Amino acid sequence: MSQEDNNVEVAGGDDDIVDPWNVQSKSETGIDYDKLINKFGCQRISDELIARIERVIGKKAHALLKRGVFFSHRDLEFILDRKEKGQPFYLYTGRGPSSESMHLGHLIPFIFTKNDLTIEKSMELAKENAKDIIACGFDINKTFIFSNFRYIGQSPEFYQNIQLVAKNVTFNQAKGCFGFKEGDSIGKIHFPSIEAAPSFSGSFPFIFNGKKDIPCLIPCAIDQDPFFRMTRDVAPRVGLHKPALIHSVFFPALQGAQSKMSASDETSAIFLTDTQEQIKDKINKYAFSGGRATAMEQREFGANCEIDVSYQYLKFFYHDEEKLEVMRQDYTSGKMLTGELKAVLIKELQEMVADIQKRRAVVDDALVEQFMTPRPLQYSF
Amino acid sequence: MSQEDNNVEVAGGDDDIVDPWNVQSKSETGIDYDKLINKFGCQRISDELIARIERVIGKKAHALLKRGVFFSHRDLEFILDRKEKGQPFYLYTGRGPSSESMHLGHLIPFIFTKNDLTIEKSMELAKENAKDIIACGFDINKTFIFSNFRYIGQSPEFYQNIQLVAKNVTFNQAKGCFGFKEGDSIGKIHFPSIEAAPSFSGSFPFIFNGKKDIPCLIPCAIDQDPFFRMTRDVAPRVGLHKPALIHSVFFPALQGAQSKMSASDETSAIFLTDTQEQIKDKINKYAFSGGRATAMEQREFGANCEIDVSYQYLKFFYHDEEKLEVMRQDYTSGKMLTGELKAVLIKELQEMVADIQKRRAVVDDALVEQFMTPRPLQYSF
Numbered sequence: 001m002s003q004e005d006n007n008v009e010v011a012g013g014d015d016d017i018v019d020p021w022n023v024q025s026k027s028e029t030g031i032d033y034d035k036l037i038n039k040f041g042c043q044r045i046s047d048e049l050i051a052r053i054e055r056v057i058g059k060k061a062h063a064l065l066k067r068g069v070f071f072s073h074r075d076l077e078f079i080l081d082r083k084e085k086g087q088p089f090y091l092y093t094g095r096g097p098s099s100e101s102m103h104l105g106h107l108i109p110f111i112f113t114k115n116d117l118t119i120e121k122s123m124e125l126a127k128e129n130a131k132d133i134i135a136c137g138f139d140i141n142k143t144f145i146f147s148n149f150r151y152i153g154q155s156p157e158f159y160q161n162i163q164l165v166a167k168n169v170t171f172n173q174a175k176g177c178f179g180f181k182e183g184d185s186i187g188k189i190h191f192p193s194i195e196a197a198p199s200f201s202g203s204f205p206f207i208f209n210g211k212k213d214i215p216c217l218i219p220c221a222i223d224q225d226p227f228f229r230m231t232r233d234v235a236p237r238v239g240l241h242k243p244a245l246i247h248s249v250f251f252p253a254l255q256g257a258q259s260k261m262s263a264s265d266e267t268s269a270i271f272l273t274d275t276q277e278q279i280k281d282k283i284n285k286y287a288f289s290g291g292r293a294t295a296m297e298q299r300e301f302g303a304n305c306e307i308d309v310s311y312q313y314l315k316f317f318y319h320d321e322e323k324l325e326v327m328r329q330d331y332t333s334g335k336m337l338t339g340e341l342k343a344v345l346i347k348e349l350q351e352m353v354a355d356i357q358k359r360r361a362v363v364d365d366a367l368v369e370q371f372m373t374p375r376p377l378q379y380s381f
Numbered sequence: 382m383s384q385e386d387n388n389v390e391v392a393g394g395d396d397d398i399v400d401p402w403n404v405q406s407k408s409e410t411g412i413d414y415d416k417l418i419n420k421f422g423c424q425r426i427s428d429e430l431i432a433r434i435e436r437v438i439g440k441k442a443h444a445l446l447k448r449g450v451f452f453s454h455r456d457l458e459f460i461l462d463r464k465e466k467g468q469p470f471y472l473y474t475g476r477g478p479s480s481e482s483m484h485l486g487h488l489i490p491f492i493f494t495k496n497d498l499t500i501e502k503s504m505e506l507a508k509e510n511a512k513d514i515i516a517c518g519f520d521i522n523k524t525f526i527f528s529n530f531r532y533i534g535q536s537p538e539f540y541q542n543i544q545l546v547a548k549n550v551t552f553n554q555a556k557g558c559f560g561f562k563e564g565d566s567i568g569k570i571h572f573p574s575i576e577a578a579p580s581f582s583g584s585f586p587f588i589f590n591g592k593k594d595i596p597c598l599i600p601c602a603i604d605q606d607p608f609f610r611m612t613r614d615v616a617p618r619v620g621l622h623k624p625a626l627i628h629s630v631f632f633p634a635l636q637g638a639q640s641k642m643s644a645s646d647e648t649s650a651i652f653l654t655d656t657q658e659q660i661k662d663k664i665n666k667y668a669f670s671g672g673r674a675t676a677m678e679q680r681e682f683g684a685n686c687e688i689d690v691s692y693q694y695l696k697f698f699y700h701d702e703e704k705l706e707v708m709r710q711d712y713t714s715g716k717m718l719t720g721e722l723k724a725v726l727i728k729e730l731q732e733m734v735a736d737i738q739k740r741r742a743v744v745d746d747a748l749v750e751q752f753m754t755p756r757p758l759q760y761s762f
Contacts, residue, residue: 149537149544156534163530166568171552174567186555187547190571 018223029306030257033071040225042072056080067315075244079217089215092198123149130368132272135360141378145371148194154374161200166193168234177226196231199243207377215241222247252312256288276350283346291338302334310345317348399604410687411638421606423453437461448696456625460598470596473579504530511749513653516741522759526752529575535755542581547574549615558607577612580624588758596622603628633693637669657731664727672719683715691726698729
């Protein structure tokens, strides 16, 4: 459908399957991201680009960029150009992973949404999810949390943007992007216009202190790219900014990249509600190891970090750049054992989850209401 | 898609084309309604049914029923059963023709909506249209007027019903009902769920004084039937009442059943804004005559009422049942001339339009707001 982007056949042959509803790899190292970038037609985040980001923001780039968790983008240079000139932009992200908060928790409701929920259940979950997000430490003056269901009833502008997109995307184009089948519901077929619409929130002024035409940067896992590829195609046709994108890799299940996290399988993931003891037990019992079968073999041959879930989790969450690199080398060479690496991860996750639980305990319904009320945000553009 | 209803191929061969976006006949007498009833799988409104209606309501049936303007239905017996038992139901109709008000005006915005309007223009027109409807004399205590765009922002329940329908209709089913093509926008493909949703307003209690599960009766022109055929199919799957339907024939353009009313063609229709002089001129100049070329021929052979637009208009609007029948006989026999029949129509329309214009002049924005605010209606169920 697009001139700039490749059309994507979402499944086929020996390729990984990556679309907003399925992520599936046949390789134990997980998705081949280089192949995916090529297929999707987006850009690798290069060392040069990270260096430019650091020049523009005047400090070190976010750890998730340096570690390659966010690895790909669309139009990030355009956002950097604006940042350099002091021009505003805004971030939009969903229940999937976001660059400013943790993956561990965000992935759980994301998995949830793939299920066949009732509307009531969805709205309940949305509220619980909002509490998790707030517990991550978002600034209420700069953050508007919305659920699609509620926001539509709160802002006619939002629904107008949905219909603007829906009117300008044909079934054929949506099919090309998402691989829709004729047996899919017309709700599912229409959904991309709902996911697309907040990319154009910068077109109506009430949130941004009367400012209009503010472009959007979207951090998301790469499986969400098709929505925004479509959005970017529509944008110029309706006279609006294309959203820029920054893509993350996927967060693996405890059992490894080929396995799936599932809310119905307690052992597949660390939940934000897990106790300190549960975190320890799950990592020790279930986190797939890239190390050797015995300590002796590990000392001699070393581990494969690419498939080691504990190392992958540390890449997402560990607080210290240099120590992480030392651990990678020591674990790869065999100087470090799986049990030792797991101990580091357990401590890190226990602290992080305890912090979130502490903050979440004081998030009440009134605060959720405040976050979820459309209002001017406190940006000084 | 349906077990009870026939699948409809909306175009083909020498058949009339009737779907929500096209009404086209190759015959000068217009659409073959018997064929259409057969094709759509709905029921003819029989003399027996009209007699039952009169027994149930304890008075004469509405003139539009007796004259065959409303000629077909689905489940009207079910509504009559409820009426007999003193159980409630409600009416839902759109900008198309409705049994309780006039076609002349209602058809104009209906034609409008087929054009490619901007969202702003649509919302403006919705307001103007609401003023026309109010000017027809609807009771504010029993009538809620809504525009889809606004209502979605006013009531989460409405949007929830839209998504409930959208989730339960596949593209294939919608295609079977509406003849969608792959080049149609995902907005158009999703639209049937928006038109369907108010059929289920009886499922949430805020409008009906806390009462739930109130079934709906929909008066509409028969081209809107596919929307509600789909709606009726979805209803039992989501545990809600099927809406009952009562179908009207089409209101012809001044030039006849094969021609189209168009807002861009002044001469194709009588507008509610027309002056007394314009009404007279338009009927005299443009109303297609089923009479003979000369008065002498007319006296000898008589007119064909089936294709005579003035007679058709009288059938929609004339106030007196017996006099209408006398005119039909006299015009058919040749006793009455086209000019005489047109004079009767002109007087009738001039009075009716003057009345509406007088009432419309005092409809202000505040009254429109009142009609368009979701609120409990004053029904004593």
